[in-house]
Amino acid sequence: MEYLTNFFLPSAESTYAANVDALFHFINIVSLILLVGITIAIVYFSIKYRRKSQEDTTPLITHNTTLEVTWTVIPLILILIVFGWGFNDYVEMRTPPANSYEVYVESFSFGWNFEHPNGIREANQLTVPVAQPVRLIMRSRDGDVLHSFFVPQFRLKQDLMPNRYTYAWFEAIRPGEFVYFCTEYCGGGHSMMNGIVRVKTQEDFDSWTEEELGRDLDALPLAELGRLVYTSAGCQGCHSLDGASRVGPTFAGLYMRERQFTDGSTRIADEAYLIESIVEPQVLVNVGYPNNMPNIYAQTLSEREILGLVEFIKELQ
Amino acid sequence: MAQAQSLENAHVQHHFRSSDQQFSSSKLGMWLFLFTEVMFFGGLFVAYIIYRAWNPELFTMAATELSTVLGGINTVVLIGSSLTCALAIRAAQTNNQKMIVNYLLVTIVLATVFLVIKYFEYTAKFEVGILPGGMYTFEGIDHPKASVFFSIYYMMTGLHGIHVIIGIGLMIWLVVKARAGAYSSAYYTPVEITGLYWHLVDIIWIFLFPLMYLID
Amino acid sequence: MSAAATNGNTLKVRYFDIDENPPKNYLNAESGLKSWLFTVDHKRIGLMYLASIALFFFVGGVLALVLRTELFTPAENLMNAETYNRIFTLHGAIMVFLFIIPSIPAALGNFLLPIMLGAKDVAFPRLNLASFWIYSIGALFTLASLAVNPIDTGWTFYTPYSVQTGSAVILMTFGVFIMGFSSILTGMNFIVTVHKMRAPGMTWGRLPLFIWAMYATSVIQVLATPVLAITLALLIMERTLGIGIFDPALGGDPVLYQHFFWFYSHPAVYIMIVPAFGVISELIGTFSRKTVFGYWAIAMSSLAIAFIGSLVWGHHMFVSGQSELSTVVFSFLTFFVGIPTGIKIFNWLATMHKGSIDMKTPMLYACIFLFLFTIGGVTGIMLGAISVNVQLHDTYYVVAHFHYVMMGGTVMAFLGGLHFWWPKMTGKMYSEFWGRISAVIIFIGFNLTFLPQFIMGSQGMPRRYYSYIEQFQTMHQLSTIGSYVLGIGFVIIAVYLAHSLWKGEKATSNPWGARTLDWMTSSPPLQHNFNYQPVVTNGAYDYHKPISDFTLGISDDVYHGNDHEGDIRKQSAETV
Known part of the structure; x- marks a missing residue:
């Protein structure tokens, strides 16, 4: 069983x-x-009542x-x-207990942000304590499309929309790591939009919280910061690190390579180009890739984060 | 006698057994078509109801931008055209060939008057920036979804307008055929079913007018 | 003489021998391309639909094999994610709008409906031709979108993705919009034909069950398709003008779009499956050579399904964010579709009981249908249960469920019907040996393809995924292998059916000993179906009566009556 x-x-x-x-x-x-x-019944009738001769007659049974x-x-x-x-x-x-721990969930193409009540932000990974009801307050980013949050092992699924909040709740019964998926089709990176729900014991969760709150992002080296931004801003939905072609070009070996654009021009991918293509992705579109990168990073990323991304890409030689 | 009968039934297509069968088939077919039209407009009416339920204050505000006078005149014009259309059918039933043409012509004129008034209404809106959807620039209504009301307005009245134009086309074709003496009391199916269509166009307007213009 | 004809009591009715070798039939009465493209003959129009849907089934099927091949491993095998998304969208859209919706109604229905009613043609033959052309134009638009920028939204065109994507959404939805009118006109035509064109004596209680099913289907087509039309029109306006009804960025609501879309697309599921019920009733009655058990129960359950099926669209949206109350109400109503569907299955089984069962290829397909459709049905009940639906929604479980219903149900019934009426349509017998072989191959291939999808679906594999996590690989590979087996089965069918056209044995007028009027004319039928006006004095499944009772008619040259209500009473037969 x-x-x-x-x-x-x-x-x-x-x-x-x-x-x-x-x-x-x-x-x-x-x-x-x-x-x-x-x-x-089908097999039995087919054998028992198989046609014996062309003159077979059958009884008249209209109903019973x-x-x-x-x-x-x-x-x-x-x-x-x-x-x-x-x-x-x-x-x-659909009835979250009153004492639920509340997490804000934001989905975008193609990634997830989670914000804890104490201000901790996580990207593409959600950390929660065990045996504690967790209420997810969810919304897709403004101007984005529908997504859906699905954790098979929790039997939990809920769509997210850009124009209103939806919610869902769960209470994990043991610590562990559980995969979640996006289950509302959202475009090229749909099948990459998964992540992990980490369920920790209360002690582990508390020490994780302390560690997170104590971390100073400004003190991180640029490339380290860039690695964090790569997942938190959702770059990994479209740009791989292993050379594989996804929705967008891979970051592996991108630095200083010649790029061809749909308008016929070419350019070497130097720092200036990398920064421009992050803040104004619609201007130069690489041949062979769709023109669908969100034009939002000038607003959502700080200057230091953008520089961090560039440093991160430079390291991927 | 067989000769006379076959002449009288010249309009009966070969797969029908009789004129009656053909007439009642055509009528049933038209009723079904009208039903699909109701479902077609029904989708828009549902969208209307939902947005009105969500934003009742918007609909009250926005309706004041529409001209009740012009809308009212148009209502009278359309009801009048329905009457003349019915009279054309009556003329066919009583074998009055000349009056079929005359009544149809009056119907066409009234339908055209409706469209002309509609044209003036639309251009007046366009001038102040009340355009459908993304082109909406009017600032007289203080509501974030003001453009949605007018989107629904343009969709509904526009679709209705297309139906009026199709109706005019059908009636011009009827006039041409009627001039040639195609219709008589023995055969007037096209006049009858076009009439049914025209009444539906009229009824849809009778619903649109209070829903759009008379919100209070 | 008309006086004599209008009075049922004095009507002269006599037996007509079926001409087994008429020199002229509908296929050779006229020749040349024009005689096909501009024909108003319902049989030729039916064949043109048959050729078109066969073409689109082939295209959709090849796309499916490409998808399955890509999914053989999680890595990139043939194409990138963008291409994959376009291909699954095209597979869905082609199969739904170009193949399965017109499959049984437009191809088999057009061919058979007038003959089964004893009419010369449908009520509006020119409109019927227009439907075919509208369908073709719609198909052209759809294919044009392929050339421009293949659409990648999924066949559901959900907003706001469908408003934002750069692919040719307008061309595609406009094509579907146009095809909707074809569907509406066919539905209207059939309803009027059933009401007005029945032969004398063809009372409602004597209608073949295929006709009842087509009637119920037509009602849904007329009821629901206009709403799809307006929905797609609004979607097109949303993309061109930005009217802001469905696009949240402009103040619209995506859930409203889903309501509109499923208001059509759920009943559309019954447009696809109810005709299959009709075919199965014919097959089981004929090959069991027995009166169909519970005639009225089967006939009325089709209408009940049409009615209840129009009220359950919200069960596609349990986790969409619609209100909890709607979810509960839609779930409750959904289960009630299961009752009339179950009744049909039990009635078919009861028909086989004490019958004289001849397991020819069509009957084999009917049995396969019963098995596969039962799985499709019970997994539908599973999906209707709200709490379980939360787990299964938008996973491969749903994919497997609707393939069991649409392919295991409709396509199997369609294949059964195609084999059953093949001799009637072409005048040639197909190879019984290869027929059974391919049916078995298809059965095995089908289950191998879709049973693993149930399992990976409930395990959590989301649908529309280009790539997947390792644990699902075994199931995906089984499924891919199954799809190849399935493909081989269809190739065999195509080969032996084509072969039968040239080398097939000549078919007699009634090779299966059936009782409905379509078998009371030659194979292939005459240009105007019958040389006489058929008169019906028995039920469509009165297998306890001699077959000669079914070839009654009135010679055309003495019949010009106007009893279009078909109310000639029983005594007309006794005047013979």
Whole structure:
């Protein structure tokens, strides 16, 4: 049974996951009985009543009220059970406890930002304490498209929109790392928009919090800062570090390479070019890539962060 | 007698068994088409209802920009054209070939008057910067979604206007055929179903007018 | 003489022998390209649709194989993410709008509906031709978008992505908009034909179940397609003028778009599957040689599905951000579609009971349909349960579910129907041996392709993913191998069906011993279907009566009546 459960569903890691799974298994078992019954009937009838001669005659049976009422009422009862069960669990999934720890979630193409109540910001990774209800207050960035936050092991999924807040909640039952995905199609980097929910024990979480709050970003070397920005600003959704071509050109070996643009011109990718292509991505578009990089980084990144990114790219030779 | 009957039924297409069957089929087909039209406009009406429910104050404010007088005149004009259209059908039923043409012509004139008034309404809006969607520049309404009201207004009245133009086209074609004596009490299906279409165009306006102009 | 004809009681009805070798049939009555492109004959229009959808099924199928090949490993195999997104969008849009919606209604429906009713043609033959041309023009726009800048929004065109992307959304949606009118006109045509063109004696209770299914389908087409049209028109306006109804950047609402879109696109699911129910009823009745069990239950459940199916669109949006109340109401209503669907399955099984079952290729497809569609149906119940839906929404579980319904259901029924009516349409018999072989290959390939998708879906594999994390690789590879097997099955079908056109055995008028009117004319049918006006005095599935009772008619040269209500009473047969 355990094996079967794990075959169909990822491990259940939130408080309400077990209820969802129970309904999933209930429907599967009833469906399997139905399917086996229908299959046996098809095979049995096909053999028993196979045509023996072209002159075969068949009885005239137009209907059978008892039978028909039976196969209407039994499914009716079953679906009412399934509805009630699903409804009941849904109410729980939509009712965050009052003492929830609240995290603001912002999605954008193609990445995630999480902001804790104490001001800690995380990108593409969410750290939460175990056995503590967590309420996610979620919104897509202004002017961005729809995304959806999905943690399979928590049985949690909720769409994010740029024009209103949505929410979801979970309470993790044990520490660990759980992958989350974007499940609302959002363009070229959709399948790269995943990350990790890190569930820590309360002590680990507290010491992590302390460490994060004590860190001074301004003291970091530029290239180190750039590595952080690379994930936090969402560059990794489109630009790889290993030479693979995603939505945009790879950063590996980009520095000082000749670039060809859709307007026919070429340029060497020096510091000036790198900075321009971050703050004004629409001006020079590389041949073979779509012109869809957000024109927002002049506002969302500080000058030091942009320089950091450039230093980071320079190191990737 | 067989000869006479076949002449009388010259308009019956070969796959129909009788004139009656053809007439009732055409009518049923037209009713179904009108139903799809209702669903088509229905989508816009739903959008209207939802945005009005979300922004009731916007609709009250924005409606004052629309000219109730011009809208009212247009309502009367369209109702009048529905009447003359019905009279054209009546003329066909009573075999009055000349009056079919005359009534249809009056209907066409009224429909054109409707469009001319609509044209003046639109240009007056355009001049002050009330343009659909992204081109909206009017500053007289203090509401962030003011352009959405006018987007809905232009979509609904524009789509209705296209239907009026199509109706005029259909009636011109009817006039040409009627001049040639195509319609009589034995066969006037095209007049009848165009009439049905025209009444629908009229009814849609009768809903649009209070929804857009008379918000209080 | 018309006086004699208008009175049912004095009507002269006699038996007509079917001419097995008419020198002129609908295929050779006229020749030349023009005689096809400008024909108003419903049978030729049906064949033109058949050729078009076969072409688009091939294109969509090749795209699917390309997608599966790319997914064989998580890395880049054939193409980058951008190209992948365009290809899955095209696969979906082509299969939905160009193949499956017109498949059974426009191809088989056009060919069969008038014949089954005993009419010479549909009510509006010229409109029917216009529908075909509108469909072709729409298809051209869709294909033009391929040449310009293939669309990458997914076939659902969700805003705001569809407003922001640089791909040719306008061309594509305009093509779909145009094709919508084709669908509407076909639906109207069929409804009027069923109401007004029935042969004398063809009462509502004697209609073949295929006709009932087509009728229910047409009702949905007429009801829902206009809303798609206005939705796409608004989307086009959103892109060109920025009207701000769906685009949140301009004050619009993306959830509203989803409501509009699914208000059509959920009923559209029933436009795709209900005709399949009709085909299956014909197949099971004929090859069990038995009166269909629960005729009225099957007929009315089609209409019930059409009705309830129009009220459940919100179940596509449980996690979209719509209100919790809507979610609960839509979930509740959704389950009620399951009841009439279940009733149909049980009725078909009961029809097989005590029948005389001949497992020819069409019947084999009907049995495959029953198995696959049951899986599609119960997984639909799974998706309707709100709490489970939260886990499964937008994962491969959904992908597998709708392929089990659309492909395991509609396409299997379509293949069954194609084999069943192939002798009628072409006058040639296909190879029974290869027919069964390919059916088995398709069955195996299909399950190998889509069963693993259920598992990886519930494990959490999101759909529309170009790449994936390692743990899903085994399932993806099984699925890819399955899709190749499936592809081979379809190639075999194409080969032996094409071969039968040249070398196939000549078909008799009624090779299966069926009872409906389509089998009471020659194969292929005459240009105007019958040389006489058929008269119906029995039900479509009265297999307990001799077949001679079904070839009654009135000679055309004595019949010019106007009893278009088809209300000639039983005694007309007794005047023979």
